[in-house]
Amino acid sequence: MSKLAPSLLSADFSRLGEHSELVSKAGADYLHIDVMDGHFVPNITFGPVVMKSLDKCDTVPYDVHLMITDPDKYATEFVTEKTEFITVHQEACTHLHRTIQGIHELGVKAGVSINPATPISSIENVLGDVDLVLVMSVNPGFGGQKFIPVALDKIKELSKIREEKGYTFLIEVDGGVSLDNAREISELGCDILVAGSQVFGAEDIEKRVKDFKKEIA
Numbered sequence: 001m002s003k004l005a006p007s008l009l010s011a012d013f014s015r016l017g018e019h020s021e022l023v024s025k026a027g028a029d030y031l032h033i034d035v036m037d038g039h040f041v042p043n044i045t046f047g048p049v050v051m052k053s054l055d056k057c058d059t060v061p062y063d064v065h066l067m068i069t070d071p072d073k074y075a076t077e078f079v080t081e082k083t084e085f086i087t088v089h090q091e092a093c094t095h096l097h098r099t100i101q102g103i104h105e106l107g108v109k110a111g112v113s114i115n116p117a118t119p120i121s122s123i124e125n126v127l128g129d130v131d132l133v134l135v136m137s138v139n140p141g142f143g144g145q146k147f148i149p150v151a152l153d154k155i156k157e158l159s160k161i162r163e164e165k166g167y168t169f170l171i172e173v174d175g176g177v178s179l180d181n182a183r184e185i186s187e188l189g190c191d192i193l194v195a196g197s198q199v200f201g202a203e204d205i206e207k208r209v210k211d212f213k214k215e216i217a
């Protein structure tokens, strides 16, 4: 059974609180918070002030995905009582091990993400230290893109490494997840599925969350 993390990137930003509560109530496991800085990715979303405004809403915990060039400087600002994971990109970290340590020192779980063109070998040496590996199945920056199948091989490989070495990290996939591929992804050993446009673009958002949960149950 896998968990579902709806990505707020595709929510209506003028109704962020309402939409966050809606998916939480419908059975989502985490709120996936996409933070983009216009440097690491060609898009700008929101920062900690907006994220923290959700603290007063009744939601599930935050799964923060930092697509920013300087995560060491800003990670601390994304820690609230509801922050479960803070994930950084391998491609953005010069001293990845240090960055992961820094996130743990903030008292939250640490994740590392790899883009479609980045191999698993680049994070091999931190797999024993992270709580989560986020496999990008699109090039980060935008919602509504097509799933890149290389992610499926990465999920399989990570699952195998985890078993062989006795690691405990969770595997998450992000980008192009739909009702058509959710089950396959889940059965490969993916623990958390992120879905943005396919959740918030639905006419009935609540029903879509429930349909996703059924597919990955």
Ligand code: DX5
Residues within 6 Å of the ligand: 007, 008, 009, 010, 032, 034, 065, 138, 139, 140, 141, 142, 143, 144, 145, 174, 175, 176, 177, 194, 195, 196, 197, 198
């Ligand atoms: C992409 C973001 C994703 C995005 C996924 O850079 O990291 O979380 O919201 O959107 P969909 O599910 O529409 O591909």
Ligand code: ZN
Residues within 6 Å of the ligand: 007, 032, 033, 034, 065, 174, 194
């Ligand atoms: Zn994301």
